[in-house]
Amino acid sequence: xxxxxxxxxxxxxxxxxxxxxxxxxxxxxxxxxxxxxxxxxxxxxxxxxxxxxxxxxxxxxxxxxxxxxxxxxxxxxxxxxxxxxxxxxxxxxxxxxxxxxxxxxxxxxxxxxxx
Amino acid sequence: xxxxxxxxxxxxxxxxxxxxxxxxxxxxxxxxxxxxxxxxxxxxxxxxxxxxxxxxxxxxxxxxxxxxxxxxxxxxxxxxxxxxxxxxxxxxxxxxxxxxxxxxxxxxxx
Numbered sequence: 001x002x003x004x005x006x007x008x009x010x011x012x013x014x015x016x017x018x019x020x021x022x023x024x025x026x027x028x029x030x031x032x033x034x035x036x037x038x039x040x041x042x043x044x045x046x047x048x049x050x051x052x053x054x055x056x057x058x059x060x061x062x063x064x065x066x067x068x069x070x071x072x073x074x075x076x077x078x079x080x081x082x083x084x085x086x087x088x089x090x091x092x093x094x095x096x097x098x099x100x101x102x103x104x105x106x107x108x109x110x111x112x113x114x115x
Numbered sequence: 116x117x118x119x120x121x122x123x124x125x126x127x128x129x130x131x132x133x134x135x136x137x138x139x140x141x142x143x144x145x146x147x148x149x150x151x152x153x154x155x156x157x158x159x160x161x162x163x164x165x166x167x168x169x170x171x172x173x174x175x176x177x178x179x180x181x182x183x184x185x186x187x188x189x190x191x192x193x194x195x196x197x198x199x200x201x202x203x204x205x206x207x208x209x210x211x212x213x214x215x216x217x218x219x220x221x222x223x224x225x
Binding site for chain 1: 160162167212213214215216218
């Protein structure tokens, strides 16, 4: 059974870069799309972007200028970088397998943007 | 790219059926057969319940069904059970390799 686990700092200062990693276990990262999705406190889900294992990416147009998603097949990991963060980026960040249908999700990690 | 429109809340009694709507435009819901639905119990990972409008992943009860008409997709839950109480989100492909979620619907089982 494939499992996903997010990791990274829980607190990021305004204007800095949020960096998270998703480690995939129980299966290979190859031959799938991998997504990042977030949920601000009290709000709904927001799609951030996805990456194919080969490295091709697609991002939410509203975040595109600040987002980079990358993959490391040797470590079975993919990562999210979100630059110039503000309080509006405070959210639970989820990684997931799939693009149009996210079939497996991590438990999520809360990232708070605050000085 | 605006969020899809869902009712904020729906409710039903055990054994009844409820339907949650998800309204978009011809640029997302109406234009593609890539609508998915997720069940989210707070504090847990969301779970895929329906994909490609009406397909059920393995392990999802057949009490859950999806459909689409024009720019509106729907999730129907029949034979409501207490454990179905959760937040439900729709998601649609919106062209140019992008996705958009709905605002979410809180289902209360009375």
